[in-house]
Amino acid sequence: MCLTYLENTNGKDWQLAKTTPLTLKPSDDGVVSEIERLRWSNLSTDLAVWDVKGNFFILLAGVGLINDKKTEEANGHRANGSKTSNGAKDLNPNGSPRGDGPSYELTSYNHTEMIYRDIAPPQAHTKCVAFEWLNIEKPQIVNKPATLMGEENGVANYVYGVTQHHPPGTSHPIPTKQACVAVRQDGLFSLYYQGEHKVEYHKLAYNLAPDGREGSCTFTKAAIGFNSDKKIVVVAYDARSDLVLTYVISIDWGFLVESAQRQRSDPHYHTPKDSQIPPSLSCALVHEMRPEPTASCDFGEEKAFGKPEVVQQTLKSIELFSPYFQQGSNLEILITYECMNPVGSQPYTSAYRYNLENAMDSVGDLFDSMGDANAGDSREGLLRLVLQGHISLSKQVQQIETAISESLLLFIYTDGTIDAVNRETWEIVPSSDLKIEGQEQTTYPSTITSLLDCGFSFPELGPSPALLAVSPNMAAFVHYENGQLQFRPLERSSTKSVSLCGIGFAYMHACACYSTTSSDDLLVMLRNELFKTELEQPELAGHLVDLAMTESHKAINFQLNSFGKESVDKLLSNPPLQRLLSLQLVLGELHTKNKAIKDMAWIVLNLRSTSFGIMFSLSSIYRQMSKKKPAEDLLQDSVSRAECIMSLVGNIRWLIDLIVYFNQELLQLAFSKNNPEQSKVTVDNSVVLPVILGKVPRLFLMYSLSSIGKTHEILKKLYKELTESNKLYTPMKEALNRFFTACNSSPLNLGLFENFLRECEVYVNKELNNIVSNDRAQSLKLEQQLFCRGFVPDEVKYMANVLIERHSATISRDLKLADLYFYQNDWIDVGISRKEFGKPYVPLEEHFKPMIPRLRYSDNEVVDTLRKIVINAGPTKVYKMQSSIVGR
Incomplete structure (x- = not known):
């Protein structure tokens, strides 16, 4: 088993990284069996692994086990402190975790530790036939389909929105903990869940055999889904009885429910051992039927993609699709059959779609044979499967996956082609009547839900594609071919739909932002489309870059003209802003004709990270100072504070050198005002002008400068107190000296430049109000040109000249021009001051x-x-x- 990821190699190219091997052992001296099933948790931190023998492992990414003798002895030499399958708990008599349990440290996500293993007994029918992670008890923000509102200057105007969706099914009561469920071939249903604290898992099992006898059933196919009423649904085919069985399972979480409530006010709360009522499972068999599709249905609503006559059919798979964000969505059960026509040509697939409904809601005799004694008087005993429709697929299905928050189903065929089906309409996406921009009688799609609506399609693979997996944004997939794992982005089928390409990218980029999903697959797709556009329609390459950036801002409702001084804290803690800056940095790397695009993103990214660093470091120092007086300071306190300060020195130096470069540019612009052709720096390629004219970069710059000043004053005060108390230990002394040296190395008075920025703020805001006259659209357009393109529009060039003159008049009187002019700062990689290396x-x-x-x-x-x-x-x-x- 190997772990890889999509890595960026040079700012504009990606590849699948060299694999990191992950080792599994059923026991300390056991042999690794063939891996059969892998599934990341919903938080993407825990990896569930099943082998062909039914052994189960959970690996935790991002942590490393601290291996000391005490830990190994405490774990009984078990793998990474994992709990064995007997369910023993590492607890003190009072119910709290033992202090001698396994300890972990944070590492890289490329590193994993085994935190649990459940070793199957050496007997037949223990392999896993169905597995699912439980959802997290947290509302999800989901994008609504982008809706077309009209066209403006040949470009479509789409409206974007979001909605909240509560994931279906039961969840671990403690939001930071996870749980998963599995069904084995012998009918054993297992719940694996984390306890109150720490990361270890515990096991709870229930026998699903209809007669309750162990080993009396053999589930060869099964699926797990979740209902809107917090229940788990299992549908399984029992080869012994030749029946398709449907179960509804409930989890009573026991003491964990109250513990979750207590932890809201006391995160360290531990339930006393005598109050720990363990979780329990309850199950009801609600339906059974033969696999042959004997239920009647109105085929007038049938969705068919070719319907050859069925002669012979074999049960192929059982799939359960939980309710998704669409209002009124229900749990759907899809049972597929492999079929052959009379002449025995290529097999194809027939699929039957069911809903699980109350029997009292409709009339029928499907459940006449049902007499499950376990159901009793439970309402669950009155449930039935109701056939909703039938699909005949002219190809043989290899696997079925979900995509885009489970709103789409991907039918992956054995010939290497892929069809996407909309769960709301059960029609293939895109619909056949979609007209792509650039063709005759062109129209844009009325709604956009994925890249498939924007002229993209899956590239065809060879027959029987191996190990195919689709990215969460459905912008790419990976598959195993010729001994190599291949990464393939979706491809635009029409070379004339450049605008639609940018809009589709922006919509999916917003989906990635709201779902906190990596957007690297989208960036690779956009890079490929930009290269293709540059070759086929070079005049549209710049348009695609601009549209992708501005539409991405619009798709998440990030308006550059809506921020003020009071908004800086919101900007600092705005995760989508980081995505937008990363996107702009990549597009700037690709678009070498306009380096300002890259520079603006690079500057704001660093201003943001510097501000974060200062904020966290000061918080750590304040927290430590509040606990004890300087006279009580110890050497360890000095070391901790020194580490905080040293972590800032590099960023402070970068920021000071950036400000020096800004002043160098402004002075050069003033000197060359009458002879601009003799200067490399002009108003059109300047970096400092878009920064001080643009609202967001100017706010970040002012905030960072202010933070440096505050930090300097706080550390001066701390230096004085420690010196007077005779507690200025060497680590702190050296760190403070490094910090003060970095601050004092500037040939520029930072306070003077900060005052200049305040004047800029007042002047620019006043002039912009006069220009736009409350026209928010024009105001936003100007801010986007300054921020996204690093370009000074003609409307504000007079303002740029005024600021150049004001800077020259105020700054030059208080500094040595020679020291400033020849100050070396080309390492910051901004503007025209760059070192060139091979x-x-x-x-x-x-x-x-x-x-x-x-x-x-x-x-x-x-x-x-x-x-x-x-x-x-x-x-x-x-x-x-x-x-x-x-x-x-």
Whole structure:
């Protein structure tokens, strides 16, 4: 078993990273069996693994086990402190976890630790036939379909919106804990759940055999789904009785329910052992039927994709699809059969779709044979499967997957083709009457729910594609071919639908933002489309870049002109802003004709991270200072504070050098005002002008400058108190000296520049109000040109000239121009002040591209872009740099 991910190699190219092997063992001296089933949890932290023998493992990503002798002895030499299948708990007599349990430390998500294993006994029929993670008890924000409102200047105007969706089925009562359920071939239903605290899992089992006898059934096919009434539904085919059985299962979470309520006010609450009522399971068999589809149905509503006459059919699969965000959505059961026509040609698939409904809601005799004694007088005993429709697929289905928050079903065929079916209409997406922009009688789609509505399609694969998985944004998929794992993005079928491509990307990018899903697959798709556009319609490449950025802002309702001084805290804690900046950085890397696009994103990203760093470091220092007086300071306190301060030095130095560069540009613009052709810096390619004219970057710059000043004053006060108390230990002394040296190295009075920015704020806001005259659309357009393109529009160029003159008049009187003008800051990689290096040459290994650091400091050194410290990269060969396709 190997772990890989989509990694960025140079800011604009991606690849599947070299795999990291993950080792599993059923026991300390056991042999690894073939892996059969893998599933990440809904939080993407826990990985469930099943092997062909029915052994079950849970791996936790992002942590490492602290291996000490005490821990190993406490665990009885079990794998990573996992609990064995007998259900023993590591608790003290009072119910709290033992202090000698396993301890973990945070690591990389490429590293996993086994935290649980359930080893199956050496007997037949223990393999897993169905598995699902329970949903998290947290409302989900889901995008509504983008709705067409009309066209403006040949570009469609779509309206975007969101809705809240409560995931169906039961959930672990404690929101930070997870649970999963499984069905084995012998009919054993298992619940694996985390306890009150820590990460260990516990097991609860129930025998689903109709007669209650162990081993009396053999489930060869099964599926698990969730109802809107917090119940679990299991549908399984028993090969012994030749029946399709339907169960409804409820979980009583016991003491965990009250514990969850107590933990809201006391996160460290532990339920006393004598009050720990364990969770329990209750189950009802609500329906049974033969696999042959004997139920009648009105086939007038049949959705058919070719309907050859059925002669022979074999049960292929059972699939359960839980209710999704569409109002009125229900649990749907899909039973598929592999069919052959009379002449015995290629097999095809016939699928029957059922709902689980109350028998009293309709008339029929489907359940006449049902007499389950376990149901008693329960309302669940009155449930029945009601046939909703029949689908004949002219191809043989290999697997069925869900996509886009389970609103689409993907039928993956053995010939390598893929069909997407809308669960609301049960029609193929896109519908056949979709007209793509650029064709005769063109229209845009009335709604957009995925890239398939925007002219994209799945590239065809070879027959019987192996291990195919679709990305959550349905923008790409991976499959195993010729011994290699291949990554394939969706492809635009029409070369003329460039605008629709940008709109579709923006919609799916918004989906990724709201669902906190990685958007790298979307960026790879957009990069490919940009390259294709550059080759086929180069005049539209810039339009695609601009549209993708501005429409992505619109899709998440991020309006650059709606922020003020009081909004900086919201901007700092705005996760979608990080996505938008990353998107702009990538598009800027691809579009080498306009480096300002990249520079604006790079500047704001770093201003944001610097502000975060200052905020967290000051918080840590304040928290420590509030616990004790300086006179009570210990060496360990000094070390902790010194680490906080040292983590800031690199970013402070970068920010100061950035401000110095801004002043260099402004002075150069003032000097070359009468002879602009003799200067490399002009109003049109300047970086500082869009920053101080644009509302959001100016706010970040002012906030960062203010934070530096506050930090400087706080640390000066702390230095004085520690010195007077004779508690200025060496770690703190050295860290403070480094910080003060970084602040004092500037040839510029930072306070003076901060005052200049305040004047800019007042002047720019006043002038913009006069220009736009309450026209919010025009105001937003100007801010987007400044921020997204790094371009000074003609409407505000007079303002740029005024600011240049004001800066020259106020700043130049208080500094030594020579020191400022010749100050070296080309390492910040902004504007025209850049160091040019050849790209490091690394021989290709197994078709993997080398990772190229963004910030080079010298031929042998690179800069850590997060901490802004120099790292020795060792000697490297270089090769001649070449421009990208967009550059050419």
